[in-house]
Amino acid sequence: MITTNFTLNDRLESGGYEISRVSGCRILLKNEANFPWFIIVPEVPEGIEDLHQLDEKTYSEVTSLLRRISIFVQEYFKPEKLNVACIGNIVRQMHIHVVARNLSDPAWPGVVWACDEKRKYTQDEAQAIVSAARAALGD
Numbered sequence: 001m002i003t004t005n006f007t008l009n010d011r012l013e014s015g016g017y018e019i020s021r022v023s024g025c026r027i028l029l030k031n032e033a034n035f036p037w038f039i040i041v042p043e044v045p046e047g048i049e050d051l052h053q054l055d056e057k058t059y060s061e062v063t064s065l066l067r068r069i070s071i072f073v074q075e076y077f078k079p080e081k082l083n084v085a086c087i088g089n090i091v092r093q094m095h096i097h098v099v100a101r102n103l104s105d106p107a108w109p110g111v112v113w114a115c116d117e118k119r120k121y122t123q124d125e126a127q128a129i130v131s132a133a134r135a136a137l138g139d
Helices: 010-014 056-077 123-137
Strands: 016-022 025-030 037-042 081-085 096-101
Touching (some): 025 056, 025 123, 037 056, 056 081, 056 096
Antiparallel strands (some): 016 025, 025 037, 037 096
């Protein structure tokens, strides 16, 4: 089900750093330092927006990668809670959020999308996270 003519949504592409491409998915780090926030974008045809629409093989590959990224986020950032969601109300291209949450984060216990407090990563912070994620994912 992975497509060869895939184009990443502009909003997703401009929102952070590309970490890698694994199992037919783009892995991104959102440039929001208040919450370690990763986005998995399966390279599937336009119109496939939700996990249940994937064929079994692609679903298995995507959820396996989701588990690997979740384990990395849990071990690297040690959050109190991990939020995982495939929402897509604004950006319809299929993508899955993995967000590390802590009682001390500025949006707790609310949703990260509604948080007005923004902080971008420094170049060094982002590079350290990207490098660690690549090493954990075998890239």
